[in-house]
Amino acid sequence: MLSARTQALLVLVVSAAVLGLAPILVRLADTGPAAAGFWRFAFALPWLMLLVLRPGQAEDERGPGRPSLLMGLAALFFVLDLAFWHYSIAFTSVANATTLTNLTPVVVTAVAWLMFRERPRALFLLALAVALVGAWTMSxxxxxxxxxxxxxxxxxxxxxxxxxxxxxxxxxxxRGRASAGRIMLWSTALGLPLLLGVSLALGEPLAPASAAGWLACAGLGLVHVAGQGGVAWALGRLPAALTAVTVLIQPVVAAVLGWMLFAETMTGAQLAGAAALLTGVVLAQWSAGQRPGRVGSGGPERPTSAA
Known part of the structure; x- marks a missing residue:
């Protein structure tokens, strides 16, 4: 029987790999970059509603509940995230767009240290440095x-x-106040009209022009639920900094798929960077189990997360 921490890590790794499909589907969506984000949210909403309505949940987590101001803030951040990221995919390679976006751990580790008292160990900081050097080398x-x-x-x-x-x-x-399903549902529902407004304001083509484009948009919805939803779930069970570093698996998956589908070459330096990035992820996870009460530990976190 796997421990709760091991289960959370497995879900996180799989979710990060699934998110590596997102930039590929954006390229195939056959619509504007922000419009692709709109359809991602639109196709994800029915699945997210089914998720929060599924039987077997605790009484206080059943149903959609009500949105909070923090959920609105999460929606705003995610809309800005998707809008900027989808445009980066349109202008640069899938590998670069995904890798540079995942420089997030630098910010997350610093803020988590200050806000959540998740003081990183020396080995974790080394792992972070190795992963970021790998990300920079890929770019x-x-x-x-x-x-x-x-x-x-x-x-x-x-x-x-x-x-x-x-x-x-x-x-x-x-995640200290609500389930992952509710957070995903409301951040998606509140972000949907915002992305529609961005797409219309920029004069983008809203509807995909082909059946393949519609399939790609539907795929983005599933990636949103399985990938981003899995990350949100893991954030309730793992420290923020460890989660952010592990998500760096995403650009490796995206780079390989970009090479296979769009003939975006992977140079020797990029392959070396990918190897360094994965080494950093492994080191971070190994560091996680060394001492309770630190980043990546199996001990209790602050704030306490929802089940």
Whole structure:
């Protein structure tokens, strides 16, 4: 029987890998970048409603409940995250857009240290440094044939890391007060009209122009529920900093798929960066079990998360 912590780590790793499909589906959605985010939310909502209505839940977690101001803040951060990220995918490579977005652990670790007293151990900081050097190498090692405006796309992706950190930490606080299903439901429902407004304001084509585009949008909805929902669930059982580092698996998956589907080359430097990134993730998880009460430990967290 796996421990609760091991189960949470397994869910997190699988969820991060699923999220690696998202930039591929954005490319295939055959619509505007912000519009792809709108359809991601629209197709995810029915699944999220079924999730919160499923039988066998505790009485206080059954049903959609009511949105809170923090859920609205999570929705705003996530809308900004998707809007900037989807535009970065349009201008630079899938690998670069996904890697630079996942610089989030720098912000998350610093804030988690101050807000949640998740004081990182020296080995964890080393793991974080190794992972971020790997992420930087993946970006710097690009061969220059990866998008119509790589510099602008890379800038959008880097800014996305700030919005994603805000979302990450807001969800971390919310998991002490609400279930992952409710948080995902309301952050998605409240963000839906915002993304629609962004798409219309930018004059994007809203509806996909092909059946394949509609299938990609539907796939984005499933990725949202299974991938982002799994990360939200894990945030209630694992420290924020450890979760953020583990999610760095996502750009490796995205880079490999971008190479396979769109012929976006992976240079030797990028492959070395991917190896370093995964090494950092493994070190962070190994560090997690060394001493209770620190980042990545199996001990109690502050604030206490919802079950």
């Amino acid at each position: 710097a090692g690009a061969d220059g044939r990866q998008g119509p405006d790589p510099r602008l796309g890379d800038l959008f992706a880097a800014v996305t890391a700030l919005w994603y950190a805000g979302y990450f930490l807001t969800v971390k606080v919310l």
